[in-house]
Amino acid sequence: MKNFALIGASGYIAPRHMKAIMETGNTLAAAYDPYDGVGIMDSYFPESSFFVEFERFDRHIEKLKRQQKAVDIVSICSPNYLHDSHIRFGLRSGMDVICEKPIVLNPWNIDALEQIQRETGNTIYSVLQLRLHNSIKELKQKIENGPKDKIYDIDLTYLTSRGKWYYTSWKGDITKSGGIATNIGVHFFDMLIWIFGELKSQTVNVHTHDRACGVMDLERARVRWFLSINDQCLPEAAVKAGKRTYRSIIIEGEELEFSEGFTDLHTATYQDILNGGGFNITDTRAAIEVVHQIRHAETVGLNGEYHPLAKLPLVEHPFQVL
Structure with missing residues (x-):
C-alpha cells in the first residue's frame, strides 16, 4: 500500500484521482485546497487530513516523514499555472509525482523539472490517459x-x-x-x-x-x-x-x-504507474x-x-x- 497526498482536492478532476487511489488499494494521507468544498472526500477517504493553507499542508507532509509515515506519491490537480511549483514541492519533499495535464505551460519548465528530477531521484508522471x-x-x-x-x-x-x-x-x-x-x-x-x-x-x-x-x-x-x-x-x-x-x-x-x-482511465493510469x-x-x-x-x-x-x-x-x- 502506498501513501498518497493530493493537491487540488476541490477541482473537477480530483474525484477521479481519489477513485484511482482507492481502487488501486492505496490510501490518501493528506489533501490540500484553498477552497474547502471537498465533501466528495467522504466518498473515498474521510479519514484523510485536509488543509486549506499550503504552509500547514507542507508541515504535515514533513511531520509524516519524521513519523516514518512518509507520503510516497503526491497527485497534482491544481490550476495549470501552479503545476510547475507543486511538482517542485513534491520532488523536494521526497515524493514521486502524478500530475494532471498539461504538466506545465512552457517547454523550458520541462527542462528545469527534469533537472530537479535527476537531483532528487524521484519521478514525475503525467496523466496521458x-x-x-x-x-x-x-x-x-x-x-x-x-x-x-x-x-x-x-x-x-x-x-x-x-x-x-x-x-x-x-x-x-x-x-x-x-x-x-x-x-x-x-x-x-x-x-x-x-x-x-x-x-x-x-x-x-x-x-x-x-x-x-x-x-x-x-x-x-x-x-x-x-x-x-x-x-x-x-x-x-x-x-x-x-x-x-x-x-x-x-x-x-x-x-x-x-x-x-473514459471513466476508468485514471485508475488504469495509476495501476500502470504502480506496476x-x-x-x-x-x-x-x-x-x-x-x-x-x-x-x-x-x-x-x-x-x-x-x-x-x-x-x-x-x-x-x-x-x-x-
Missing part, C-alpha cells in the same frame, strides 16, 4: 502495421460547453490556463503525436477566447483541428440529443469510435511544444486549408456584453 484507451491503442497498432509512407488525412473536433463562469475563473485567463488549445486540447495533440509522429509544421487559423483551430502536419498525418467551449458551435444532432460535449476524430473519412471507455510503467515528463514534451506554439502563433484567418467549423461566426467575449 488517452494512450491507455483501447480504441486508441488499437489505432496505434493499425497505423504501425500499415503503409509506412502513407500520410493520413484527419479531422479532430472537440467541443465541451462552458458557461460564463469559465471566463471569471483561472481557466479563462490565458496566462494561467494556457488558453483553449492547452486547457482542453493538449491530450488530443499528445495522442495524435504518439500515433502519427512528431510535428513538422502548423498554422493557426483562429484563436479567440472561446475557440481555436488550425492545421498541423505530423510525420504521418495532416490534421485539421477545431476546439471550442462555446455551445453555439455544437452540431445540431448533439444539441437535439441534449449533449453539451462533442468529440470526433475522422481518419481518412472514417470515424474513430472512442466515445466509451512500474507510466508516462514520465519527457513523454509530455512534444505536446507541450505544440500548444506553446499555438498560443504564440499569428493567426492566418480563413486562408488556405482549415477545419470546416472554422467558418462559424465569431462571438464577443462575455465580459464585453455584460
